[in-house]
Each structure stands twice: as structure tokens, then as C-alpha cells.
Amino acid sequence: MMNDNEQNQQSKPPIIAVQDITFGYKRKQSVLEHVSFDVPKGQSLAILGYNGVGKTTLFNLIVGLLRPWSGQAIINKRYVPSMRDVFEMTEQANMINSMTVRDNIKFRKLLFDNRKARKADAKTIDLATLEDQKLVQAFGIGEHLDKKVSDLSSGLRKRAGLVAGMLLDPHVIMLDEPTNSVDPLTRQLLVDYINQLRADGRTILTITHDLHYCWEVADRIIILDHKRLIADHMIVDFPTFEEFEKAATLGREKTHVDFGIND
Incomplete structure (x- = not known):
């Protein structure tokens, strides 16, 4: 049985609609076939699957x-969404390596902020108080x-990439492996921030x-x-993490592998 929050989410029109998508990089070699799902506004959806199944492609x-x-x-009724409204952070954190973090933020603001900002010169955009941003x-x-x-570590690069994207206040946030290569403190910051x-x-x-x-x-x-x-599950349908883990790993048991070290 769905709780009030789930019912409220499901009653909202989808902000993302994936409709019967099939795709491949090589002719006659599909990566995804007939994938369909909706995401209502305000929902946090995790896409799971083993390496190589097409999650990043999706x-x-x-x-x-x-x-x-x-x-x-379709995102927000658009086939090609406004990148002002959508923030996608890849494992590389969507940052230009040869630029400073500050210049990356300025550049992103010029590209994706409103029309007035796009016409303005980067130097005229008031980011002087960037250090004071919460x-x-x-x-x-x-x-x-x-x-x-x-010059940043991979963990700091992810922090900076997330901040650069979120300063534009997007409505849809798409994160690809956000906890890879981060320390426990950064991971907890991510958890707290995503929940907010x-x-x-x-x-x-x-x-x-x-x-x-x-x-x-x-x-x-x-x-x-x-x-x-x-598979498509609501998290609250799992009474325990162990039951969730079994479903998320498709019930596959860990197998013993002989690496030949003691041969």
C-alpha cells in the first residue's frame, strides 16, 4: 500500500517520460530495447544495473x-530539454580541466542562465561573492x-561540479555515480544535500x-x-535493506572465484 507521499508523487504529471526507447551505437547491435518509464515531479529515482547495461546511455x-x-x-514537455532547467553531472563532473573552478562557474552561468545573462560579458556577472554562497x-x-x-582531486572535482551546476537552481538533477571516488565526508554531504x-x-x-x-x-x-x-520498485516496499539489496542485485548470489594465487 502506498503512503501519502507516494500517492502524491504518482498523482503528479510526469516531468520525464521515456517512451519505448530502442538505441545502439552500431547498426543491428542494440544497447537498449523498448525501455519505458515515467518520473513524476519531485521523485528521486535511482537507475540500477550491472556495468555495461546502458545506464549512462539512457x-x-x-x-x-x-x-x-x-x-x-521528453523532459518538461520538451524533446530537447532546456539545460537551464536540467543539470546532468557525469563521472567527470562536467568541468573544463584547463579552467579554474570560478571560471567554470562563470562559463556555465553564461551558457545556461537566462537570455539577459547569456548576452552579458562574463566579467559583468556578479560572482564576486561566490565564496559567501552557502x-x-x-x-x-x-x-x-x-x-x-x-589540479583538484577527483572528490573535490565532483564537489565543484555539483556546486557549479546547482548554483543555477535546476528543476531536474541527473547524477551519474555521484559517490564514486569520494571520501566519507563528501558522501554524507551528498546524502544530506540530495535529501534537502x-x-x-x-x-x-x-x-x-x-x-x-x-x-x-x-x-x-x-x-x-x-x-x-x-524491474520497477518503490523503496518503501522493502521492509529491510537486506530485502532491497536482494532485489537490486536481481537475487544473484556472490560466487566463489579461484584467482589461482595459491597454485
Whole structure:
């Protein structure tokens, strides 16, 4: 039985609609086949599946970076969404390595902010108080704003990339493996921040192998396997993490592997 929050989410019109998508990179070699699902506004959805099943490909189809062979993906009633409204953070954190963090933020603001900002010169955009932004302070990147992205650790790069995207206040947040290569403090910051965004009614899609993170921040999971969407569950349907973990791993037991070390 759905609780009040689930019923409220399901009653809302979908902000994301993936409709019977089939896609492949090579002719006659599909990666995804007949994938369909809706995401209502305000839901936190985790996309699960083993390596190579097409999770990142699905993200790129949703935001319009790839064109499906058949079917369609719509965000906020658009086939190609406004990147002002959608923030997608890849594992590389969507940052230009040769630029400083501050210049990356300026550049993103010029590209994706409103028309007036796009026409303005980057120097005229008031980012002088960037160090005072609560998000900058919360993720501890103030002292790194004038460093080149290439000089940052992978964890700091992810923090900076998240801040750069979220300063534009997007409605849809898409995160690809956000907890990879981050320390426990950054991971907890992410959990706390995503849960605040959930409470604020943002729509969040996350690709992750971190099932504990998923358990903490997701309302719902879908699972891809063998090119298709094979499972769709609400997190509250699982009384315990152990039951959730079994469903998320498709009930596959860990197998013993002989690596030949003692041969």
C-alpha cells in the first residue's frame, strides 16, 4: 500500500517520460530495447544495473545528447530539454580541466542562465561573492575556486561540479555515480544535500552502484538488464535493506572465484 507521499508523487504529471526507447551505437547491435518509464515531479529515482547495461546511455538519450533509433524521451514537455532547467553531472563532473573552478562557474552561468545573462560579458556577472554562497561553503570549495580543475582531486572535482551546476537552481538533477571516488565526508554531504532537494520537491535521477546511498536518497528504483527495464520498485516496499539489496542485485548470489594465487 502506498503512503501519502507516494500517492502524491504518482498523482503528479510526469516531468520525464521515456517512451519505448530502442538505441545502439552500431547498426543491428542494440544497447537498449523498448525501455519505458515515467518520473513524476519531485521523485528521486535511482537507475540500477550491472556495468555495461546502458545506464549512462539512457541518461544521454534523456537529455538529447543521443538520438534513439525508435521511441522518445521528453523532459518538461520538451524533446530537447532546456539545460537551464536540467543539470546532468557525469563521472567527470562536467568541468573544463584547463579552467579554474570560478571560471567554470562563470562559463556555465553564461551558457545556461537566462537570455539577459547569456548576452552579458562574463566579467559583468556578479560572482564576486561566490565564496559567501552557502552551497560553496557547505561543500568546502571556497579555497579552491581559483585552482584549475586539473589540479583538484577527483572528490573535490565532483564537489565543484555539483556546486557549479546547482548554483543555477535546476528543476531536474541527473547524477551519474555521484559517490564514486569520494571520501566519507563528501558522501554524507551528498546524502544530506540530495535529501534537502527531495524535501524541496526537486526531481532527481541517479545512476549508482552504491546501494546504501540509494537506500538513503531514493524513492524508487528501476533496474536495467539485458537491454531492457526489468524491474520497477518503490523503496518503501522493502521492509529491510537486506530485502532491497536482494532485489537490486536481481537475487544473484556472490560466487566463489579461484584467482589461482595459491597454485
